[in-house]
Amino acid sequence: MFKGSLVALITPFRNGAIDEKAFQGFIEWQIEQGTHGVVPCGTTGESPTLSHAEHKRVIELCVEAAHGRVPVIAGTGSNSTAEAIELTQHAQRAGADAALVVTPYYNKPTQEGLYQHYKAISDAVDLPLLIYNIPGRCVVDMSVETMARLAKLPNIVGVKDATNDLARPLKTRATCGDAFSMLSGEDATALSYRANGGDGCISVTANVAPRACAEMHEAWEKGDTAGATKINRRLAALHDALFCETSPSPVKYAASLLGKSSPEVRLPLVPASPAAQARVKDAMRSAGLLN
Numbered sequence: 001m002f003k004g005s006l007v008a009l010i011t012p013f014r015n016g017a018i019d020e021k022a023f024q025g026f027i028e029w030q031i032e033q034g035t036h037g038v039v040p041c042g043t044t045g046e047s048p049t050l051s052h053a054e055h056k057r058v059i060e061l062c063v064e065a066a067h068g069r070v071p072v073i074a075g076t077g078s079n080s081t082a083e084a085i086e087l088t089q090h091a092q093r094a095g096a097d098a099a100l101v102v103t104p105y106y107n108k109p110t111q112e113g114l115y116q117h118y119k120a121i122s123d124a125v126d127l128p129l130l131i132y133n134i135p136g137r138c139v140v141d142m143s144v145e146t147m148a149r150l151a152k153l154p155n156i157v158g159v160k161d162a163t164n165d166l167a168r169p170l171k172t173r174a175t176c177g178d179a180f181s182m183l184s185g186e187d188a189t190a191l192s193y194r195a196n197g198g199d200g201c202i203s204v205t206a207n208v209a210p211r212a213c214a215e216m217h218e219a220w221e222k223g224d225t226a227g228a229t230k231i232n233r234r235l236a237a238l239h240d241a242l243f244c245e246t247s248p249s250p251v252k253y254a255a256s257l258l259g260k261s262s263p264e265v266r267l268p269l270v271p272a273s274p275a276a277q278a279r280v281k282d283a284m285r286s287a288g289l290l291n
Contacts, residue, residue: 001179001181002098002158002181002200003199003200003217004214004221005035005036005200005213006202007210008045008203009039009040010044010248011040011058018057018058022260022262023062023065025260026255029210030210031069031070034215035206035213036070037070039072040058040059040061040075041059041075042100043134043247043248044247044248044251046269047075047077059072059091063094071097071098073202074088074091074100075132077100077101077102077132078104079104079105081121085120088124091127097128099127100202101130102134103133104117104140111145111146114140114142114146115149118153122154126155128158130157130181132160147159147176151177157179157181158199159176161183161186162185164186166189166193169193169197169198170196173197182197183200183201184200186201187205187242190232191228191232205235207251208238209238209289213235216231235287237286238287241276241279245272245276248269249265249271250272250276252271253272257290
């Protein structure tokens with residue numbers, strides 16, 4: 001259902017507020033550059049520090065800007081099931097094509113708790129849902145067995161897998177079936193994930209290298225493994241640099257170098273340090289994004 005290079009969108013700020021014009025212009029640029037789908041209000045979009053009103057507004061702006069040209073997968077997760085349901089229902093009303101729902105963080109549910117959380121959301125909407133499994137941020141790791149149970153529900157259509165476990169896609173495909181969308185959440189291993197059965201990547205790097213990321217996935221789908229590998233190697237240093245400090249501070253700085261956003265982030269995040277800025281700038285030059 002979903003494949004290729006999908007971008008985990010930054011949320012541009014200006015003087016502490018959402019820069020709506022910059023955000024919609026950024027989406028237009030992403031589509032022009034060949035990005036295959038857009039994902040507002042994820043981790044990269046600083047969803048933890050958006051108010052509910054801002055969160056909903058960002059999704060509405062994204063749907064409006066995309067205008068049906070590429071899928072919009074709205075981040076709607078929460079560690080409160082009721083809150084996740086409310087945000088997902090809003091995404092459906094706003095016209096999103098799907099929702100990305102992160103595993104509940106901090107409260108550390110059991111596997112049964114994870115199942116019941118997603119089932120409750122699935123029962124409350126008529127919208128395709130992707131599970132976002134990112135143990136490094138959420139502490140909990142959804143097992144392949146729990147995911148296979150959820151894949152039997154009609155609205156659960158895929159996963160954003162940020163486990164960085166390259167055996168995981170093999171197991172997930174075997175238990176969840178060929179129709180289940182498997183998207184990597186780790187840029188540095190996205191091509192390896194595809195080699196093990198994945199369908200694409202929800203990418204941070206695509207914020208600043210959208211054309212290259214899209215072309216890498218397109219090359220892979222055409223069977224041009226050498227071409228895909230060449231692009232991946234060119235982007236390798238950039239993948240690393242964008243996570244040299246807590247994301248999205250480095251990628252927002254990178255976007256500012258391209259004139260696409262201010263480097264502003266919201267506390268408790270702080271802007272990229274001078275050392276991180278130098279590393280990002282060098283990586284962007286090596287990737288051919290800056291002169």
